[in-house]
Amino acid sequence: MIENSSITYRANILYIDDVPLPDIAAQQETPFYIYSLRRALDNLQRIRTAFAELKPHIHYSAKANANMALLRALIGAGAGIDAVSAGEIHRALKAGAAPEDIVFAGVGKTKAEIRYALEQGVGWFNVENVRECSIIDAEAARLRKRTRVALRLNPDIAADTHRHIATGHGKAKFGLTAEQVAELLKQQANFPSVDFAGIHVHIGSNLHSTDATHAALEKALELIAPYPHIRTVNIGGGLPVTYRADEQVPPFESFAETMTPLLKGYEVLLEPGRAIVADAGVLVTSVLYVKQQAGQRFVICDASMSELIRPALYDAHHEIVQMLPTVATDETVIVVGPVCETTDVLGQNVPLPPVKEGDVLAILTAGAYGMVMSSNYNQRPRPAEIVVNEDGKTWHVARRRETWDDMLRFEE
Numbered sequence: 001m002i003e004n005s006s007i008t009y010r011a012n013i014l015y016i017d018d019v020p021l022p023d024i025a026a027q028q029e030t031p032f033y034i035y036s037l038r039r040a041l042d043n044l045q046r047i048r049t050a051f052a053e054l055k056p057h058i059h060y061s062a063k064a065n066a067n068m069a070l071l072r073a074l075i076g077a078g079a080g081i082d083a084v085s086a087g088e089i090h091r092a093l094k095a096g097a098a099p100e101d102i103v104f105a106g107v108g109k110t111k112a113e114i115r116y117a118l119e120q121g122v123g124w125f126n127v128e129n130v131r132e133c134s135i136i137d138a139e140a141a142r143l144r145k146r147t148r149v150a151l152r153l154n155p156d157i158a159a160d161t162h163r164h165i166a167t168g169h170g171k172a173k174f175g176l177t178a179e180q181v182a183e184l185l186k187q188q189a190n191f192p193s194v195d196f197a198g199i200h201v202h203i204g205s206n207l208h209s210t211d212a213t214h215a216a217l218e219k220a221l222e223l224i225a226p227y228p229h230i231r232t233v234n235i236g237g238g239l240p241v242t243y244r245a246d247e248q249v250p251p252f253e254s255f256a257e258t259m260t261p262l263l264k265g266y267e268v269l270l271e272p273g274r275a276i277v278a279d280a281g282v283l284v285t286s287v288l289y290v291k292q293q294a295g296q297r298f299v300i301c302d303a304s305m306s307e308l309i310r311p312a313l314y315d316a317h318h319e320i321v322q323m324l325p326t327v328a329t330d331e332t333v334i335v336v337g338p339v340c341e342t343t344d345v346l347g348q349n350v351p352l353p354p355v356k357e358g359d360v361l362a363i364l365t366a367g368a369y370g371m372v373m374s375s376n377y378n379q380r381p382r383p384a385e386i387v388v389n390e391d392g393k394t395w396h397v398a399r400r401r402e403t404w405d406d407m408l409r410f411e412e
Contacts, residue, residue, distance in 0.1 A: 202236025281367020304337025
């Protein structure tokens with residue numbers, strides 16, 4: 001099992017900080033998500049420490065997990081927000097973010113979203129389309145405002161990660177080509193309401209090597225070298241997380257060591273999401289049935305791809321463990337959900353002691369891209385989100401479980 005300072009076994013009981021998970025599971029309907037604020041804040045500090053020499057402005061990527069209690073805690077600890085929609089900007093502001101500490105990214109911003117971001121006074125736009133510059137300039141002029149942009153470079157570099165979360169190769173929809181960036185920088189005078197103040201480069205999520213990051217940064221810095229007024233480099237996110245007990249990923253310090261020599265003298269923005277919240281979250285589920293079929297043992301749970309789509313979408317792996325482990329010999333099982341899809345598989349070849357109906361399992365490293373990607377498919381109410389507070393001893397329901405009536409309330 002992957003353990004960390006907040007999610008670990010004590011006396012054969014799985015704990016979230018100082019709270020025994022069985023105590024919470026006894027009071028809450030499964031499935032539910034649970035997050036450790038202490039672990040998320042520790043991860044934020046670990047990133048700050050690793051990159052201390054660069055003194056980066058850290059903007060938490062809200063798309064990883066937009067729970068309000070989590071956002072408030074991170075904002076309270078000094079993090080800005082990386083938003084990819086007007087909805088995320090609105091949520092960040094409601095959580096207490098200062099507008100100037102919000103970066104608005106995204107490959108398909110609408111005019112209405114751009115206008116809203118300008119009206120709120122967000123600190124940065126990460127620009128991914130040539131036409132976007134004209135729209136931002138026109139909307140800013142109409143509002144009699146001037147705003148800062150960072151041009152997002154697509155460096156045409158393949159990242160060492162899953163193909164579905166690689167964003168810096170030439171066939172990805174993200175960013176601008178080097179030629180487009182160079183041309184826009186030559187035409188800065190044509191956009192009087194836009195301050196071309198930065199370059200942005202993000203080649204993918206959960207990176208397993210620092211080499212591609214180094215190469216991408218070199219390309220970005222080469223493009224802005226002729227423009228000494230551009231002193232901000234947004235290096236995006238991509239810091240990796242361990243999803244398997246035997247997995248080796250570069251530590252945060254390795255990425256810092258790669259970037260620091262290149263970025264001395266620049267203002268640096270960093271946009272981690274997964275690295276802050278993934279291992280701070282657990283999806284808790286109960287066993288409904290166990291059956292043997294076609295030479296396989298299926299453990300059917302009440303969690304599904306509706307709650308956690310990553311395994312179906314990315315072939316992603318999550319460790320699945322018992323809340324109260326036994327000493328029995330492990331058997332290899334397939335953990336599945338009740339949704340009517342063959343892809344509703346939460347874990348293949350999962351080593352578990354024999355389990356029975358009613359046993360509670362914990363799906364680990366589920367704090368990122370879990371609840372935010374959940375759905376009501378099969379008319380399943382989305383689960384509750386529970387937060388263990390910073391003190392590590394108290395907890396509360398941060399978002400209640402949906403009801404059937406909740407799912408009907410917007411329909412006539």
